[in-house]
Amino acid sequence: MGGFGSGEWRSYVKTTVEACHSLDVNRWAREGILRVGEHRSGWWAWFADAEKSEQTASIGYEIDARDSERPWYRIYYTVRNTWTEEKREVDETAPLTVTYLPSGGTRFWFTCPNCGRRVGKIYLPPGKYYFRCRKCHDLTYTSCRESHKYDRMVYRFFPELVLKFGRYFSPGKIWKMATGK
Numbered sequence: 362m363g364g365f366g367s368g369e370w371r372s373y374v375k376t377t378v379e380a381c382h383s384l385d386v387n388r389w390a391r392e393g394i395l396r397v398g399e400h401r402s403g404w405w406a407w408f409a410d411a412e413k414s415e416q417t418a419s420i421g422y423e424i425d426a427r428d429s430e431r432p433w434y435r436i437y438y439t440v441r442n443t444w445t446e447e448k449r450e451v452d453e454t455a456p457l458t459v460t461y462l463p464s465g466g467t468r469f470w471f472t473c474p475n476c477g478r479r480v481g482k483i484y485l486p487p488g489k490y491y492f493r494c495r496k497c498h499d500l501t502y503t504s505c506r507e508s509h510k511y512d513r514m515v516y517r518f519f520p521e522l523v524l525k526f527g528r529y530f531s532p533g534k535i536w537k538m539a540t541g542k
C-alpha cells in the first residue's frame with residue numbers, strides 16, 4: 362500500500378495524550394534522573410507489559426543541571442515509519458527550568474522545544490517525529506484514566522509507527538551518530 366508519502370500524518374480526530382509516548386519531568390525527578398548539580402545520560406524505555414519483559418521503544422537522554430541557572434535536556438532517538446520504511450534521526454536539546462518550592466525543594470520543568478512553554482510533560486503522538494507540549498500537538502484527554510501502571514506502548518492501535526532503536530543500532534553506534542564522536 363502506498364500513497365501516504367513520508368510526511369507527518371494528518372488526522373481529523375484529535376489525538377489523545379493517552380495514545381502518545383510521553384516524557385514526564387516529575388517522574389524523571391522522582392527517579393533521580395533530574396538532580397540539581399548533576400550531569401546524567403542514559404536510556405528511557407517503554408514496555409508493552411507491566412513486568413517490563415517486552416521493550417517496545419526507547420530514547421537516549423542527556424540532562425545537564427550542573428549550572429542550576431541554565432539546565433538543559435537533550436533527547437535523541439530514531440523513528441521508523443513501518444509503512445513507508447522512512448527512518449528519521451531526531452536529536453533535540455532544549456532548556457529545563459528549575460523552580461524553588463517554599464518547602465525548600467526544587468521542581469523541574471521541560472521547555473517545549475517548539476513554543477518554549479514551561480511544561481511538565483512532552484508528547485510524541487503516533488505518526489509524528491518530535492516530542493512537543495500538549496498544545497503544540499493539539500492533544501486532548503479522552504477521560505480521567507491517566508493512571509498508567511506502566512508506560513504502555515500504543516503500537517497495538519497504531520502499528521504504522523513505532524520508535525525503533527536498539528534492534529537496529531547498538532547504543533554506542535547511536536551515540537556516535539548523535540555526537541559525531
Ligand SMILES: [Zn+2]
Pocket residue numbers: 473474475476477478493494495496497
Ligand atoms: Zn509547545
